[in-house]
Amino acid sequence: MVSSTEVTGQTTPSGIDDSVARALASGFGGDVLHRGDAGFAEVAPVWNGMIEHTPTLIARCSSAQDVSRAVRFAADNNLYPAVRGGAHNIAGTATCRDGLVIDLSPMREVTVDPQQGRAWAGGGATWADLDRATQPHGLAAPGGLVSKTGIAGLTLGGGLGWLRRKHGLSCDNLVAAEVVTADGQIFTASEKENSDLLWGLRGGGGNFGVVTKFEYALHPVGPEVMFSFTLYPLESGRQVLQGWHEFCQAAPDEVTSIVLCGTVPEEEPFPPDIHRRQFVALATMYAGPVEDGRRILSPLQALGEPLCDFSSPAPYLEIQSNFDGDYPDGRRYYWKSLYLKQFDETVIDQVLQLAAERPSSLSTVDVWQLGGTMGRIPADATAFGDRGAPYLLGVESNWDDPAEDTRNRDWTRAACARMERFSNGNSYLNFEPDSVPVEQDSAREQRLCRLKRLYDPDNLFRQNHNIRPV
Template identity: 40%
Template sequence: MRDTLMSTVLTPEDAGYEAATRLWNGRIRRRPAMVVTPVDAAGVAAAVAFAREQGLAVSVRGGGHNIGGTALADGGLAIDMSAFRDVTVDPGARTATVGAGCRLADVDRATQEHGLATPLGFVSRVGVAGLTLGGGLGVLTRRFGWTVDNLLAAEVVTADGAVRRIGRDAEPDLFWALRGAGANLGVVTSFTYRLHPVGPEVYGGLIAWPFERAAEIMDGYRAITAAAPRELAVWLSLLTAPPAPFVPPEWQGRKLCAMAVCYTGDPRTADDAVAPLRALGKPVLDQLSRTQYTGIQSYLDDTEPEGMHYDWRSEFLAELSGDLLGTMRELFADCPAPMADIGLLHLGGALNERPADDGAVGNRDARYVVGVKGMWPPGETQETRFREWVAEGGDRIRPYGLGRTYINFQGPDESDARVRATYGANYPRLVEIKRRYDPANIFRSNRNIRP
């Protein structure tokens, strides 16, 4: 097997296997039959061909950060893309070609050398491949759309072992499906993104108020985000203040209503852009200032440490109703988990201007995401209670949503019906493309489209 694949291969008997199969979500433990680490597209193709011949499911590990643990499949062949870490930036053409093993920090660091960026996520350790193939969202989404709206081309190894270079004019059906459901179609080895002038300095940070003022602050948030320019992204979170140096000691361990802010417009207008936030008055902390874009892209890293146990529920929203905001407050007031939170991601803007069938990602009517997020350490005696709170929260926010959710936020406990609902009217076309490119469904360690 090792001679056939010409790659590093680990099995459960090998040193290094345990580390290679450790996932960000420590609640999920899976044991593939082997972990293969190829160094080029030919090695990926050999691994895919081997798996197909042996009847093994193929999973792909980029960053291993998916909430559902899709990077690994029990008894399958896991392809570790960690050797694919090159980033090539063409500042004249405003493009970046990125290896599928890169983390967001790798891409942001390279593109910011030229004052450029593409919409990515908001935790720097996340893998760029999984983020992109599920659609991709972040603080630049309001200005420039989903990550896949900025994807120009990709190199992908399909189930037949072929290495294909695809784009809107090269195998357009496969490229269409890749933009939002790509984990179902093959192993992407590189992505080429469109870049935009952003940074290196932007304006942003955290601002927070006592949870006792949450009704007032959340009403303000609704009005501010409805009128905000696209250069301003404001994400709201109900959370318990951590024992961090930037939190005043008297507020550590207390419930807060906080906002994470990023303004990427003209620096001369930054104060005016955030003035409505400061007009809410008397925050317990205000860290809004000029800062590096790479700092904005990493300052939430510590909120999602590796190895903790996670459970999430989320919904896309077209609007923020008073009833939803009240439900969020009620849920958080009764939250038993000290490291859990309930949040709103601010999206409306560029993504809403494209047709619903522009890429499999769809969801062009989404203007916010609401999420109920649980986090606790391994061995927590109240894990069952915490998970019940997350599940109840998901049930209670669902009536206010669009019936769909970001595919990258779907955990292992969510049903296939949620996958079909998320892709909506795009699902039948996805099934046809999946049947054409992966009829045996070897790429099924994902939110699966069934041929």
């Protein structure tokens, strides 16, 4: 599920003088900000505080034509542009050092056709933008778990969210896209037109161009759903996780669940007497009638003596933003992941041990339930690749003090190395901060490289988990 990639270190030539910047700004519909301009400092940072690169130019695009102009400018000036949508990814690929950022964040318009069950969203839209437009019609496209996340990066890397088992990944529900390729041409990618490009956009990362508009298939969801969220003490973890695993084995597609192992924060709504307690939480949404969900999810609230239980029906919009507060802008983030082949007692004990050893109380060790609809889509149907793993392990290191960077980063890498023997060898692209391993000589790999040669033969778009056109 990870493309053959190499992150370049996000460095680009720094010699962009004012006259060159003015050349880009001439005829540009949006704003071109040069380092030092008013407003530059406000828009330059990205979500992950670990990423401290500062570009020289930010082209804030208002249309696909602006994007095309910025792409041509980059090619003409030997720049390797970074592309910014929601700027909310772990790897920090939405910015670069001393170069050009093509910023789509002003392009956030969303149009919905409820009769057709389709939504069209600009490349700078977030999931909050999309959900606010679709939920008044009782519809949703499968998104992520944090509403501030941009639709672009999440979709192009796959897109794991609360609807993955019922309706598939975000990329599975991408039915068409408007794309600016490396030569500045504007293409439409759909099943009928440039279908090879659509295949690559469904999980192949940002390698083939700048997606300026996304068309999604929508599904009936909400407006209210059943959400189960129960925290148990970490010391009860083995019993809880064994029970959760048994529950997952028989769960219908409407059930999507995640284990979160962390530390209770010192804030509401958590009762003061459990602050700073280590927990195992089961967060589960039921994508169907609320009363069915209440009945089907009730066993998850009875796997031991809970620390607290927030299980209740809630608006889907609220569920989509439940975890926003846990991931503020500017915090330092370093995450890694592995797809797990099994979830037996040995794996459970290892997960609980990692949870107990976390160097930061803000970090979590998570296990994502997979399968369902997303698992039944053939591996060669999208660039996302194989979907056979039943679970995903996510090691999310989050902290605030820059002095703790090395400690947390090293621990995250070591944690995944310890779990490698339980993995199928793959990881989730959107949870990867570093370069990722090459799938040697796979049919998927060869197809991705052919697409890269076709649409970006000079590797202009390399500020990403990069597929080399070789």
